[in-house]
Amino acid sequence: MRKRTETPDSFTTICSVDRTPKQAFDAINNVRGWWSGQIEGDTDVLGAEFTYRVPGVHYCRMRITELIPGKRVVWHVLDSDLSYTKARTEWNGTDITFDITRRKDGKTEVRFAHVGLVPAYECYDDCSTAWGALVKGSLRKLIATGRDQPNVFAAKA
Numbered sequence: 001m002r003k004r005t006e007t008p009d010s011f012t013t014i015c016s017v018d019r020t021p022k023q024a025f026d027a028i029n030n031v032r033g034w035w036s037g038q039i040e041g042d043t044d045v046l047g048a049e050f051t052y053r054v055p056g057v058h059y060c061r062m063r064i065t066e067l068i069p070g071k072r073v074v075w076h077v078l079d080s081d082l083s084y085t086k087a088r089t090e091w092n093g094t095d096i097t098f099d100i101t102r103r104k105d106g107k108t109e110v111r112f113a114h115v116g117l118v119p120a121y122e123c124y125d126d127c128s129t130a131w132g133a134l135v136k137g138s139l140r141k142l143i144a145t146g147r148d149q150p151n152v153f154a155a156k157a
Contacts, residue, residue, distance in 0.1 A: 009115060010113045010114055011113065011114045012112065012113040012114075013112050013135050014109060014110065014112070015139070017140060018106070018107055018144070019108055023108070023146070024108045025071070027143040028073050028100075028143075029043055029067075030044070030142065031052075033148035034134065034141075036054075037052050037053055039052055039053075044067070045067075046064055046065075047063065048064050049061060057084065058083065059080065060079065060080040061078045062075040062076060062096070065095070071101075072098065072099050073097070074095055074097045082123050085122040090123050093116060094116030094117055095114075096112075096113075096115075108143075110143070114127070114131055137149075
């Protein structure tokens with residue numbers, strides 16, 4: 001069962017897969033394998049910083065602040081530029097979290113939250129829709145198949 005929930009301080013979505021927590025953790029950290037855009041830097045090292053960019057549309061620089069194998073990944077957004085919003089730095093200071101748990105039925109659940117992405121933000125509708133599609137789409141497929149998903153933005157760059 002997949003569901004999407006909003007809380008006052010974050011956007012959250014959940015997906016489950018018939019894979020191990022380790023496989024989910026490894027896939028999350030293979031950011032280039034599921035998040036379409038230009039990604040520079042290490043995405044699987046605690047304390048590392050990486051950037052995500054779709055030229056002319058979206059930029060963000062994140063630091064990996066938690067990396068607990070098979071359980072949790074947290075990125076802290078240090079800088080952002082969303083060209084389609086008036087407040088272009090809405091993501092600054094927010095946290096992107098992935099909590100991984102093994103359910104009783106043997107499936108692995110990934111609970112994604114963008115903490116600080118709130119309904120009052122101009123980008124909320126577009127960003128929450130995109131995050132939902134990424135987590136339930138390309139990330140879920142990467143976890144399930146072990147194969148990178150097409151990165152249409154990077155191919156055009």
